[in-house]
Amino acid sequence: AQTVTQSQPEMSVQEAETVTLSCTYDTSESDYYLFWYKQPPSRQMILVIRQEAYKQQNATENRFSVNFQKAAKSFSLKISDSQLGDAAMYFCAYRSAGGGSEKLVFGKGTKLTVNP
Amino acid sequence: EAGVAQSPRYKIIEKRQSVAFWCNPISGHATLYWYQQILGQGPKLLIQFQNNGVVDDSQLPKDRFSAERLKGVDSTLKIQPAKLEDSAVYLCASSLAWDRRGYTFGSGTRLTVV
Known part of the structure; x- marks a missing residue:
């Protein structure tokens, strides 16, 4: 069975700075998708970014980008120019x-906490 | 487009009582999911529907949980009887059939069992 591990229960960043959230996963499959979801206090899970495993190029969505290392089974999320509205729970999937x-x-x- | 609608938003019940949650997916979305999110954890799939049929219910505690999706649109998730450990947020999500882009979640129902 597949497992996903996020080793950082909490992270904080200053507004306008950059932060990286870590994620590792375990699978025996060669074709799969990886996601980062944001969950604010409203509880709705919001898709931040998506990566197809067969693509070598790292996905980017505005201030959000990923570092996908397939061999290492690592999928980290980088948030640049952090904003107060980025504060939320982030889930790797x-x-x-x-x-x-x-x-x-x-x-x-x-x-993730964003400090003004 | 309208999002995934869920109700109620909050529910408090006593253990051994029954409760039901309702979900209305995005129009045209054939696939519907129910996830359970216990405090401090990521969501866990309870059941996946494709139109009216069940695709995956391997993690649904069938002795107390049931779900149905009549006419391939709305869905209801029921717990009877509830236990303290059922306290969680119940999230509904929907997607187009075999859509690889990910799916859209509702805002969930927070259930507290006392």
Whole structure:
């Protein structure tokens, strides 16, 4: 079974600075997807960024980018120019690309605090 | 487009009582998911529907949890009887069939069992 590990329960960053959240995963599959979700106090899970395992190029979405190291099974999220609105729980998630169940397997999350 | 709607937003019940949660997915989304998120943990899939059919319910405690999706649209998740350890946020999500881009979550129902 696939597992996702987020080793940083909490992180903090100064407004306008850069922070990196770590994620490692374990799988025997070669084709899969990786996601970072943001969960503010409203509880809704919001997709931040997505990476297909077959793509070597790291995904980027505005201030958010990932460092995907397939051999090391590592998938970190970098937030540049941090804003107060970035404060939330961040979850790393894995999803198989095979048929059948399309469940997301989540890590335990990292609570990000942004200091003004 | 309208998002995934869930109700109620909060629910407090006593142990051994029953409770039901409702989810209305995004129009046209064939796939619907129910996740359980216990405090301090990431969400865990309880059940996945494809239209009316169940694709994955391997982690659903079937002795007390049940779910249905009539007519392939709305879904209801029920717990009967509830236990203290069922206290959690119950998230519903939906996606287009076999959509690899990820799916859209609702805001969840926070259940407290006392």
